[in-house]
Amino acid sequence: MNKAVIIALDFKNFEETKAFIDQFEESLYVKVGMELFYAEGPQIIKYLKEKNHKIFLDLKLHDIPNTVKSAMKNLARLGVDMVNVHAAGTIPMMKAAVEGLIEGTPEGENRPLCIAVTQLTSTSEEMMQEQILINETLPNTVLKYAQFTKEAGLDGIVCSALETKEIHEKLGLDFVTCTPGIRQASDSVDDQKRVVTPEKARELGSDYIVVGRSITRAQNPVETYQLINKQFLGL
Numbered sequence: 413m414n415k416a417v418i419i420a421l422d423f424k425n426f427e428e429t430k431a432f433i434d435q436f437e438e439s440l441y442v443k444v445g446m447e448l449f450y451a452e453g454p455q456i457i458k459y460l461k462e463k464n465h466k467i468f469l470d471l472k473l474h475d476i477p478n479t480v481k482s483a484m485k486n487l488a489r490l491g492v493d494m495v496n497v498h499a500a501g502t503i504p505m506m507k508a509a510v511e512g513l514i515e516g517t518p519e520g521e522n523r524p525l526c527i528a529v530t531q532l533t534s535t536s537e538e539m540m541q542e543q544i545l546i547n548e549t550l551p552n553t554v555l556k557y558a559q560f561t562k563e564a565g566l567d568g569i570v571c572s573a574l575e576t577k578e579i580h581e582k583l584g585l586d587f588v589t590c591t592p593g594i595r596q597a598s599d600s601v602d603d604q605k606r607v608v609t610p611e612k613a614r615e616l617g618s619d620y621i622v623v624g625r626s627i628t629r630a631q632n633p634v635e636t637y638q639l640i641n642k643q644f645l646g647l
């Protein structure tokens with residue numbers, strides 16, 4: 413398993429994204445989410461691919477199986493490395509997502525990894541129980557959703573690093589854990605609820621950490637990225 417720090421490019425438009433990306437000399441693993449993709453569309457993916465960056469397209473699909481399958485067929489043609497859905501869409505929807513990806517991936521290319529969001533890192537156990545009406549503990553909910561995700565044939569999940577250890581123990585080390593909600597101890601947590609430092613995420617066994625504002629708002633984003641990379645990879 414390749415571990416990596418994925419930088420969340422939560423920017424308004426192409427110009428802001430380019431100004432950020434141009435500061436880096438190395439090839440990165442970046443995440444394009446709803447904000448940037450809805451503003452710029454597939455051309456932002458083309459630009460990042462031309463610059464040799466790996467891409468997680470984080471659109472969190474959640475709809476009826478037929479719609480998700482067709483949407484995934486289109487996303488597969490973009491040549492990104494990873495896409496995702498919400499596990500709450502249920503097993504048939506997740507199976508349809510993988511079918512769409514397989515059908516849409518051009519011959520001779522690997523299909524993108526497909527992972528499912530279990531519970532957003534901005535959700536606390538209390539919020540999940542009182543506002544999503546799931547009468548369970550948060551770790552058990554993440555585990556159960558992860559089991560459904562694996563049963564549907566996906567490659568892994570989005571969860572908090574706090575849940576990673578148990579997921580790998582129960583579902584295997586090759587089941588991908590992609591973990592946002594990463595902050596340095598001195599950072600503001602903003603809207604995140606389940607927050608972990610890069611070192612702790614490494615200790616707990618996350619495969620990927622997703623870091624947005626800690627890097628994008630830093631005075632020196634390149635140095636901050638390199639520091640977080642070292643902390644996570646244990647270099």
Ligand SMILES: O=c1ccn([C@@H]2O[C@H](COP(=O)(O)O)[C@@H](O)[C@H]2O)c(=O)[nH]1
Binds near residue numbers: 445624
């Ligand atoms: O559960 C989830 C799923 C996705 N995200 C995304 O990750 C980044 C985190 O950004 P920060 O600035 O580091 O908080 C953001 O793009 C979210 O959409 C998540 O945070 N939690």
